[in-house]
Amino acid sequence: GKTCLIAERMNNNGQLTATDASESRLELLRENCNRMKVTCATLVQADKVTADGAxxxxxxxxxxxxxxxxxxxxxxxxxxxxxxxxxxxxxxxxxxxxxxxxxxxxxxxxxxxxxxxxxxxxxxxxxxxxxxxxxxxxxxxxxxxxxxxxxxxxxxxxxxxxxxx
Structure with missing residues (x-):
């Protein structure tokens, strides 16, 4: 819900990175983003973002x-x-x-x-x-x-x- 709402507020433009520690919740999020036609979101496992310096x-x-x-x-x-x-x-x-x-x-x-x-x-x-x-x-x-x-x-x-x- 929140990721799709944020993407909508961004007019599906820009770069949105969404993370979760759970791979199964990320998969649900991936399905929601596809269903809602969200294209600006990159979905990443939380520990990978933590290790990344971004x-x-x-x-x-x-x-x-x-x-x-x-x-x-x-x-x-x-x-x-x-x-x-x-x-x-x-x-x-x-x-x-x-x-x-x-x-x-x-x-x-x-x-x-x-x-x-x-x-x-x-x-x-x-x-x-x-x-x-x-x-x-x-x-x-x-x-x-x-x-x-x-x-x-x-x-x-x-x-x-x-x-x-």
């Missing part, structure tokens, strides 16, 4: 999360969620945000997103990242709450990498 003007990191924002349509989550896993998950999220930051050019934009409504995975995590990385500035953040917004819950934060300020 940097990007804009980066979206959609991290694995507790999925609490989609709980109303995924009832199985109520029995799968384990509060003890939050610490491990937030470390993974912070690590992925840090990796994405290294792939962002100076004065580039980085968007961090989850489908969670948990502050530990969202604003609190972004605040920790910005505090530890002063070259990054939070420019905008949005939260969707299933009860208030009548939609799935989600969070997104836009950061900019300031260099030489």
């Amino acid at each position: 940097k990007f003007d804009r980066v979206l990191v959609d991290v694995p999360c507790t999925n609490t924002g989609v709980m109303r349509r995924r009832l199985d989550l109520r029995w799968r969620l384990n509060p003890g896993e939050y610490g491990t998950l937030s470390r993974t999220q912070l690590d992925l945000l840090g990796q994405a930051a290294t792939k962002t050019k100076p004065d580039g934009h980085l968007v961090y997103s989850t489908c969670s409504i948990e502050p530990e995975e969202n604003g609190q995590l972004v605040a920790r990242f910005v505090k530890a990385n002063p070259e990054w500035q939070l420019t905008d953040e949005r939260s969707l709450n299933p009860i208030e917004n009548h939609t799935d819950g989600a969070y997104a934060a836009r950061l900019i990498r300031r260099v030489g300020d």
Whole structure:
């Protein structure tokens, strides 16, 4: 969904690199891109991009999360969620945000997103990242709450990498 939407916003022009750690999810993405006639996207396994020295003007990191924002349509989550896993998950999220930051050019934009409504995975995590990385500035953040917004819950934060300020 997100890759195809970004390609649409780019009018299917330019260069869009989409990554995932999972080859099976990349294959689904490949099928979606073909179905939606997306031609500007290059799909790459995440570890190959990490090893590559390429940097990007804009980066979206959609991290694995507790999925609490989609709980109303995924009832199985109520029995799968384990509060003890939050610490491990937030470390993974912070690590992925840090990796994405290294792939962002100076004065580039980085968007961090989850489908969670948990502050530990969202604003609190972004605040920790910005505090530890002063070259990054939070420019905008949005939260969707299933009860208030009548939609799935989600969070997104836009950061900019300031260099030489």
